[in-house]
Amino acid sequence: xxxxxxxxxxxxxxxxxxxxxxxxxxxxxxxxxxxxxxxxxxxxxxxxxxxxxxxxxxxxxxxxxxxxxxxxxxxxxxxxxxxxxxxxxxxxxxxxxxxxxxxxxxxxxxxxxxxxxxxxxxxxxxxxxxxxxxxxxxxxxxxxxxxxxxxxxxxxxxxxxxxxxxxxxxxxxxxxxxxxxxxxxxxxxxxxxxxxxxxxxxxxxxxxxxxxxxxxxxxxxxxxxxxxxxxxxxxxxxxxxxxxxxxxxxxxxxxxxxxxxxxxxxxxxxxxxxxxxxxxxxxxxxxxxxxxxxxxxxxxxxxxxxxxxxxxxxxxxxxxx
Amino acid sequence: xxxxxxxxxxxxxxxxxxxxxxxxxxxxxxxxxxxxxxxxxxxxxxxxxxxxxxxxxxxxxxxxxxxxxxxxxxxxxxxxxxxxxxxxxxxxxxxxxxxxxxxxxxxxxxxxxxxxxxxxxxxxxxxxxxxxxxxxxxxxxxxxxxxxxxxxxxxxxxxxxxxxxxxxxxxxxxxxxxxxxxxxxxxxxxxxxxxxxxxxxxxxxxxxxxxxxxxxxxxxxxxxxxxxxxxxxxxxxxxxxxxxxxxxxxxxxxxxxxxxxxxxxxxxxxxxxxxxxxxxxxxxxxxxxxxxxxxxxxxxxxxxxxxxxxxxxxxxxxxxxxx
Numbered sequence: 001x002x003x004x005x006x007x008x009x010x011x012x013x014x015x016x017x018x019x020x021x022x023x024x025x026x027x028x029x030x031x032x033x034x035x036x037x038x039x040x041x042x043x044x045x046x047x048x049x050x051x052x053x054x055x056x057x058x059x060x061x062x063x064x065x066x067x068x069x070x071x072x073x074x075x076x077x078x079x080x081x082x083x084x085x086x087x088x089x090x091x092x093x094x095x096x097x098x099x100x101x102x103x104x105x106x107x108x109x110x111x112x113x114x115x116x117x118x119x120x121x122x123x124x125x126x127x128x129x130x131x132x133x134x135x136x137x138x139x140x141x142x143x144x145x146x147x148x149x150x151x152x153x154x155x156x157x158x159x160x161x162x163x164x165x166x167x168x169x170x171x172x173x174x175x176x177x178x179x180x181x182x183x184x185x186x187x188x189x190x191x192x193x194x195x196x197x198x199x200x201x202x203x204x205x206x207x208x209x210x211x212x213x214x215x216x217x218x219x220x221x222x223x224x225x226x227x228x229x230x231x232x233x234x235x236x237x238x239x240x241x242x243x244x245x246x247x248x249x250x251x252x253x254x255x256x257x258x259x260x261x262x263x264x265x266x267x268x269x270x271x272x273x274x275x276x277x278x279x280x281x282x283x284x285x286x287x288x289x290x291x292x293x294x295x296x297x298x299x300x301x302x303x304x305x306x307x308x309x310x311x312x313x314x315x316x317x318x319x320x321x
Numbered sequence: 322x323x324x325x326x327x328x329x330x331x332x333x334x335x336x337x338x339x340x341x342x343x344x345x346x347x348x349x350x351x352x353x354x355x356x357x358x359x360x361x362x363x364x365x366x367x368x369x370x371x372x373x374x375x376x377x378x379x380x381x382x383x384x385x386x387x388x389x390x391x392x393x394x395x396x397x398x399x400x401x402x403x404x405x406x407x408x409x410x411x412x413x414x415x416x417x418x419x420x421x422x423x424x425x426x427x428x429x430x431x432x433x434x435x436x437x438x439x440x441x442x443x444x445x446x447x448x449x450x451x452x453x454x455x456x457x458x459x460x461x462x463x464x465x466x467x468x469x470x471x472x473x474x475x476x477x478x479x480x481x482x483x484x485x486x487x488x489x490x491x492x493x494x495x496x497x498x499x500x501x502x503x504x505x506x507x508x509x510x511x512x513x514x515x516x517x518x519x520x521x522x523x524x525x526x527x528x529x530x531x532x533x534x535x536x537x538x539x540x541x542x543x544x545x546x547x548x549x550x551x552x553x554x555x556x557x558x559x560x561x562x563x564x565x566x567x568x569x570x571x572x573x574x575x576x577x578x579x580x581x582x583x584x585x586x587x588x589x590x591x592x593x594x595x596x597x598x599x600x601x602x603x604x605x606x607x608x609x610x611x612x613x614x615x616x617x618x619x620x621x622x623x624x625x626x627x628x629x630x631x632x633x634x635x636x637x638x639x640x641x642x643x644x
Binding site: 078128130131133134135138139140141142143144145146147148152252255256259265297298299300301302303304305307308311312 | 447448451452459466575623626
């Protein structure tokens, strides 16, 4: 959409630029707000400390994978391996954190794995020039297989205090999410972050203007991997153990959240706040359906319909105008 | 089909020999010969015939996928459609239908309709193909569990049973079906105006539209074909298995896309041929068979499968650098 960098030297430009970026996602924000109000009215528990904590915890992993997918889509890539990467992060966390490595060592192992997988995927896609869809589809088998090797069946454990901190009655998840968004803002101000939109919108033009296109895209894949395994760590903390296939549903949901949030498939279109709002909308929909007593199966059906509707209606309006 | 052209002219023979479909075919031959030295039973006629029979299912699913990919889209709902076909067919057995033909036709009509709905979403609502077909897959997955529950359903359809088990003139009926479909598809793709329109649309939709290609109806047709062939594959896999259950089609999503890409069709559209998808499908089945021979744990098997596909892609699937 707009490729004006968010941190121009002239500070006066900052807010007008941000306002312009909001134009595309304004209607989405209204819908999300409407859903939030409906949710708050239906389930007043949302406004207690523990209710807010639980709500943000159910949103948190989806928000992370939506960001992971959005970064890739902004550079013109995509990943169908997000779900497998989440699973791998979960099983690594569940097998290392209670062992001699401890929580810090386990978290480091999860982070390094995510960065490594992401960077390797990025290298294959960008440098070896293979289509991202196929690489990540094949990658999902490799990563999923690795998760099965680490933990063949559900098991392992997460130290109880960590589970309590991340998934207990504290808003820790929300605070971490705010921190991640702040880091994302910082990243967008670095040279690689600035190149992100440019290399997605017009890779050839960006390359000829001296933008490190390949570097920006590989870095995007690495960050995406880090966010995915991080989501896995959180899911493991939530359930208190690891499961080698727990992340499967995140692949579709990450794409759905990013697309609901207005991220285009062609690269360079959309904003991270849109993707976050999209993931919030999706998470709200899932919670509302759960509370209304939909069976998981009916949730599949409704989710499929809602995603098509939510993506199609704005497009349809655009065509008619 | 390739070597006999030497007399026509060296240039043409060289073009065929260096083409991607031929390269994939060569890889299959090398793998088959190599594997039969390592493992004694691998090169037996019966085993190779069995491999091609398994390849027929992938080949059929990949037929529609090839059309969709060449037209610039992608169909991520084929696995769900295969399952729909394999589960709804046993439920549709009618008394006044002794051959089973009517219920097969009804199921194929149903899956074609699902494909057309995909096409409607892509062409009219302008939803991105990946979202449209993924959402369709999610929707169908939920619907299937509602309809069939967790249990397997047994097919008692004579035609389906014949398709999965009969061997007229010593060749499995599934392979004969695949050969027939391949002949039709290759003709449609490379010798009809419809085929030319698909390539034009995939290469540049705007230019195609401005040149008078009916983009909307062609898109509908392409996704309809994909629904039809996935349904056909579901009928065949039901015949070979005897039972249909939720998840029976799951392996065929990656397989269909991999077969298309390994066969040299560009995932970006506008370039490719079904002639490459055919050896691509056989190659995939061969890889799976080899991995089974290795006798590893499920984790290693999955890693090996992904790595081999990635390695083969490096040989054949690279896009041109554009700068």
